[in-house]
Amino acid sequence: VRRAVGLPPGSASLGRELFNALLGCVLIYGALFGVGEILLRSVTLGLALLAIAAGAAIMIARNLEPEIMPQSAASNLPTS
Amino acid sequence: MTLTILDWFVIASYFALNLAIGVYYMRRARGSTAEFFLSGRDVPWWLAGTSMVATTFAADTPLVVTGMVARNGIAGNWLWWNMAASGMLTVFVYARLWRRAGVMTDVEFAELRYAGTPAAFLRGFRALYLGIPINCIIIGWVNLAMLKILQVTLGLDATRALWALLAMLAFTAFYTTIAGLWGVLVTDLVQFVLKMGMVIALAWFAVRAVGGLDALTQQVEALDAASGAGSRLAFFPSTDSAWMPAITLFVYLGVTWWASWYPGAEPGGGGYVAQRIFSARSERHGLFATLWFNLAHYAVRPWPWILTALASLVLYPSLADKESGYVRTLMDPAVFPPALRGIMLAAFAAAYMSTIGTQLNWGASYVVNDCYRRFVRRRSTEREYVIVSQLVTIGLMLVSIYVTLHLASIEQAWKLLIVTGAGTGTVLLLRWFWWRINAWSEVSAMAVAAAVSLYLQVALKWDSDRPRDFAYIMLITVAMTTTAWLAVTWMTPPEPDETLQNFIVACGRTAADGIR
Numbered sequence: 001v002r003r004a005v006g007l008p009p010g011s012a013s014l015g016r017e018l019f020n021a022l023l024g025c026v027l028i029y030g031a032l033f034g035v036g037e038i039l040l041r042s043v044t045l046g047l048a049l050l051a052i053a054a055g056a057a058i059m060i061a062r063n064l065e066p067e068i069m070p071q072s073a074a075s076n077l078p079t080s
Numbered sequence: 081m082t083l084t085i086l087d088w089f090v091i092a093s094y095f096a097l098n099l100a101i102g103v104y105y106m107r108r109a110r111g112s113t114a115e116f117f118l119s120g121r122d123v124p125w126w127l128a129g130t131s132m133v134a135t136t137f138a139a140d141t142p143l144v145v146t147g148m149v150a151r152n153g154i155a156g157n158w159l160w161w162n163m164a165a166s167g168m169l170t171v172f173v174y175a176r177l178w179r180r181a182g183v184m185t186d187v188e189f190a191e192l193r194y195a196g197t198p199a200a201f202l203r204g205f206r207a208l209y210l211g212i213p214i215n216c217i218i219i220g221w222v223n224l225a226m227l228k229i230l231q232v233t234l235g236l237d238a239t240r241a242l243w244a245l246l247a248m249l250a251f252t253a254f255y256t257t258i259a260g261l262w263g264v265l266v267t268d269l270v271q272f273v274l275k276m277g278m279v280i281a282l283a284w285f286a287v288r289a290v291g292g293l294d295a296l297t298q299q300v301e302a303l304d305a306a307s308g309a310g311s312r313l314a315f316f317p318s319t320d321s322a323w324m325p326a327i328t329l330f331v332y333l334g335v336t337w338w339a340s341w342y343p344g345a346e347p348g349g350g351g352y353v354a355q356r357i358f359s360a361r362s363e364r365h366g367l368f369a370t371l372w373f374n375l376a377h378y379a380v381r382p383w384p385w386i387l388t389a390l391a392s393l394v395l396y397p398s399l400a401d402k403e404s405g406y407v408r409t410l411m412d413p414a415v416f417p418p419a420l421r422g423i424m425l426a427a428f429a430a431a432y433m434s435t436i437g438t439q440l441n442w443g444a445s446y447v448v449n450d451c452y453r454r455f456v457r458r459r460s461t462e463r464e465y466v467i468v469s470q471l472v473t474i475g476l477m478l479v480s481i482y483v484t485l486h487l488a489s490i491e492q493a494w495k496l497l498i499v500t501g502a503g504t505g506t507v508l509l510l511r512w513f514w515w516r517i518n519a520w521s522e523v524s525a526m527a528v529a530a531a532v533s534l535y536l537q538v539a540l541k542w543d544s545d546r547p548r549d550f551a552y553i554m555l556i557t558v559a560m561t562t563t564a565w566l567a568v569t570w571m572t573p574p575e576p577d578e579t580l581q582n583f584i585v586a587c588g589r590t591a592a593d594g595i596r
Contacts, residue, residue, distance in 0.1 A: 004581055014513070017173045024168035024371070031379035032161070033315055036154070039383060040297055040313060060172075064367075 020063050026056040081233050081411050087422025094426035095251065097270060098433065102255030102263045109260030112462040113453075116260035116469050117184060117445040118359040123265060125365040128356040129372030131265045134272035134434040135352055136344065136377055140225030141431070142279060142385045143403040149389035150402030152323045153312030157382060158332065163345050166337040167374040169509070170349035171367060177512055178349055178357045179366035180587050184449045186346075186354040190519065191454075192586060193511055195579040198519030203450050210351070211446030212479065214343060219439050219480035220487045223249065226432045227484075232407050233425060246481065252433045253477040256440045257470045261359060264437040271430035276381070278427035281420065282410055283384035286391035289415040296387070299394040312390070328547040331554050338509065339558045341501030348509050352442040391415075444472040502554060503529040503561030512587070518575050524568035529561045 030053030037046030083091075109116050148156035183189050187210070190202040223245060230241040255263050290296050297313060304311050310318060317324040324332075338347050349357065353370065360366035385406075392405030395415065399405050410416045410424050448469045457464070504525040511517045533553060536542045542549040574580075 004577070014173070018169075020172040021165070021168040024171055024374070025165050028164045028168070028374060028378045031375065032382065035379070035383055036315060036386075039293060039387065 016063055020060050023056045023060050027053050090422035091426050098255055098267050101266045102259040105259035105262035109262055110466055113465045116466050119261045121359055122361050123359045124361055125368035127265050127269060128360050128369035130272050131268035132353055132356050132373035133376040134268035135438040137431055138222050138435040139229055139428050139432040143406050145385040146389035146406040147403040149386055150393055153314055154386055155314050155317040162332040163337050164378050166347055171370045174348045175357050175367045175370045176363040177587050178354050179360055179363045182586055185445050186350045187446060187450050193583050194519035195576050202519055202522055207446040207450030211443040215439055215443035216480040216483040220483040222435050223484040224487055229428055252436045253440055256437045257473045261441055264441050268434045271434040275427040275430045278424050279384045283387040285416050286388045286409045290391050290394045296390055300390050323547060325547055328551040331551040335554055339503055339505040341504045347505035352438050355442050440473050440476050443476050444469050447472045502533050503558040506562050507565050515580055516569055516574055518572055520572045521565045521569045525561050525565040528564040529557055532557045532560045
């Protein structure tokens with residue numbers, strides 16, 4: 001079917017997207033519990049969790065970079 | 081609670097601002113249904129994402145969280161925190177696919193991916209089922225919650241509170257009707273800033289009233305020690321807790337988020353979240369809108385609510401209705417400055433209106449795009465479709481009033497109806513990637529999920545409100561539904577090549593991975 005519409009075989013981007021989703025969970029729970037720790041328990045642990053969340057955000061940004069370029073092949077596909 | 085002239089001036093100013101936004105976007109919304117329902121697909125990520133999170137922050141949400149914290153501690157929030165993984169899948173896997181699909185509603189997707197009568201049935205059934213009964217029941221709940229808030233905060237009797245509520249509902253329906261999605265999005269932004277600012281302010285005053293953060297934790301620990309019910313400051317539930325036994329925790333963390341469809345938390349995205357992705361300026365804006373929504377939803381909003389909830393436990397330990405502790409803090413002059421009451425009430429109105437505006441516009445999009453335009457008047461002018469959209473928006477408001485007044489008798493039906501989504505998540509997630517899935521896969525998943533869940537709840541009397549029963553209902557329904565739709569998929573022919581090819585062309589490279 002892909003060949004019939006002139007598209008190359010399936011890309012490998014799904015694995016990267018799933019990995020980004022995993023990093024996204026680290027980002028969200030890291031930020032959520034980081035703030036909670038700072039407010040109610042340990043500032044040190046809270047800052048560590050926020051640093052982990054920030055690390056996840058940076059990794060996501062690096063993974064996303066090639067995909068969010070406006071001139072990507074996908075953006076030029078017709079939209080039926 | 082007594083309001084001064086200044087309070088009323090603040091509240092009136094808030095309503096005037098919303099009206100001005102509605103009037104400003106009136107001409108643009110009339111242009112076409114793409115403008116009325118999708119803002120011309122030209123919305124920046126920060127506006128679309130803020131609108132999503134504003135919608136999920138209803139007037140009663142802080143009260144619900146207060147109840148969770150009072151009953152089960154901070155860990156009680158795992159009842160909704162467990163859905164973050166579903167949100168992240170939507171952000172990184174599905175948001176761009178939705179934007180690329182070029183549809184106006186997520187139910188329209190059925191006729192992009194599938195062909196023939198089953199596809200048309202799926203589209204029409206979902207549009208009517210979600211757009212009218214489910215949508216109006218959700219509006220009814222929000223209405224009832226706001227009704228209670230009006231009674232408690234303003235001291236109104238039931239009749240007066242109902243009139244005040246109807247006035248707010250009609251006002252929201254008015255600006256939503258004249259300004260379409262643009263009006264909803266921009267008012268959502270104003271409303272979110274206002275309500276978030278005020279819940280942060282309330283948390284600050286509430287914590288100050290108990291002597292600061294350290295005093296707050298010490299006093300909550302003292303209350304917990306006296307009750308012997310475990311720490312309400314714990315972030316995670318203990319595995320032997322009655323409200324979240326290990327099996328239920330496993331189901332929440334390992335199954336529910338991908339297996340269960342629920343309005344507002346659809347596996348792979350859907351509903352008003354998908355509507356805002358469609359309205360985004362580009363795929364990139366759609367992705368970042370959904371990412372901002374999830375960050376704000378899970379990581380930004382909860383702590384001000386939780387702090388106020390903990391403070392209310394300390395301030396009013398003997399309060400029978402723990403949820404009302406949230407409202408009590410803002411009405412207590414020893415906690416919250418009376419001078420800020422007007423703006424606080426405006427914030428509650430904002431929380432109510434942001435949810436209602438979205439539900440009305442989103443429900444109308446289903447009724448018009450997937451019923452009227454698809455099955456009643458296939459080729460008419462955009463002008464007619466916009467007028468019908470405006471009439472449907474008003475109609476939904478009127479139906480929601482009827483539902484609100486009869487919600488007590490409807491609620492049990494909802495509890496049974498909503499289980500039709502349990503176990504259908506797998507087919508919703510895989511339909512983008514596996515060519516063999518056809519319309520019958522989705523129809524059979526819905527039918528079997530409903531049949532199994534209803535049998536367990538009605539015939540066997542399992543109660544989904546009981547944590548263990550919920551876990552077993554979920555596990556059995558997911559297993560049987562998945563087995564059934566897989567069997568039906570292999571027993572029925574795949575979609576025609578032409579349909580699959582059109583789908584691949586529409587959705588581009590990533591969606592087609594896995595298609596032969």
